[in-house]
Amino acid sequence: MSAAESAVETIQREMTIFARRARASAGRMHPELSLVSYTLLGHLEERDGCRATDLAAHYALDKSTVSRQVAALERAALIERRLDPEDHRVQVLHLTEAGREILAQVTRSRRAAFRERLAEWPEEDLVRFAAYLERYNAGPAGADTE
Amino acid sequence: MSAAESAVETIQREMTIFARRARASAGRMHPELSLVSYTLLGHLEERDGCRATDLAAHYALDKSTVSRQVAALERAALIERRLDPEDHRVQVLHLTEAGREILAQVTRSRRAAFRERLAEWPEEDLVRFAAYLERYNAGPAGADTE
DNA sequence: ACTTCAAGTTGTACTATACAACTAGAAACC
């Protein structure tokens, strides 16, 4: 096997290990916000509000799944729905103040965990690793991970 | 924010994206073998058989979860249980021929997907990316992802 | 106006998971 092939094997194996671990650990670290809820809230913050359908499309989730997630987040008062006056089918989702706070808090705590895990890494390696991950994820959707 | 800090942010974000995508896509690609079943079979192949308890410990899963996964894999005739003659509480799990085949087939197909996604990468980058991932995953357990 | 399309909700089902209670066997300790 060439060096490239063997590297691909390793990447596959390590990405699999990471994926397998991530959800469970996210749930353990932040019982109040699952990985999915976290990313949904993050998306709302980034876009400053959007529709449930947009979330479903962006994360390749069924609209029923998003509907229930949104309902739960609203119940927890982390988001609110605003009826679009232009189109009464549409509810634009927005973070509430509480949602913003929880999101910031979880982000801080996740960041701390990553920092700790990467504490010993030289800056040069961090920058390269980050670039590789971006490049990997930006690759053609559907190949394996979308 | 320093270059290192911003790289950590990116790593966190991209790892999260990857983790969120991975399970669902694995399920879509291989309905016959979930990501968890796949890793369990892989472990059995690598170790040439082991106990359910070992699987639970290694993957930080509850023994009840493993018990049900194992039951399903046995029902599908992908693994078999052999009673340990030394200790009648113990069942040593082994891949069956069918299990070996399915595992090989899914591995091939996953490998093809990764290869395609990484096809344009220079060998040097593949090797470095693989090393970074190994280093990341080998880090202290529990920080974030175990 | 009628049809078709789009946004969301709800019913139903399945998978993965954990925790707790249990059974069966092994080991340890007087």
Added chain:
DNA sequence: GGTTTCTAGTTGTATAGTACAACTTGAAGT
């Protein structure tokens, strides 16, 4: 050697996340 304690695994129960299908409501096109 019998009692207690530990270990391996199963089963009951509950929860989260997910998908698909059927439905409701509103918008748009013909």
